[in-house]
Amino acid sequence: MNAIKRKYDSFTLEVYAENQVAVSFYNKQGLKIVRKQSGEMGNKEYLMQWGK
Numbered sequence: 001m002n003a004i005k006r007k008y009d010s011f012t013l014e015v016y017a018e019n020q021v022a023v024s025f026y027n028k029q030g031l032k033i034v035r036k037q038s039g040e041m042g043n044k045e046y047l048m049q050w051g052k
Contacts, residue, residue, distance in 0.1 A: 010051035
């Protein structure tokens with residue numbers, strides 16, 4: 001994660017809302033939920049973003 005943060009000024013990723021372990025990890029890494037959405041299979045997802 002730190003290598004990505006050094007390389008890019010900002011980035012986004014999608015994570016399943018039900019995967020609270022991943023959501024918590026990304027929150028601790030400084031990512032914020034910027035949109036709640038439904039994935040291709042109808043699963044609830046969060047679009048998370050990090051920026052300097």
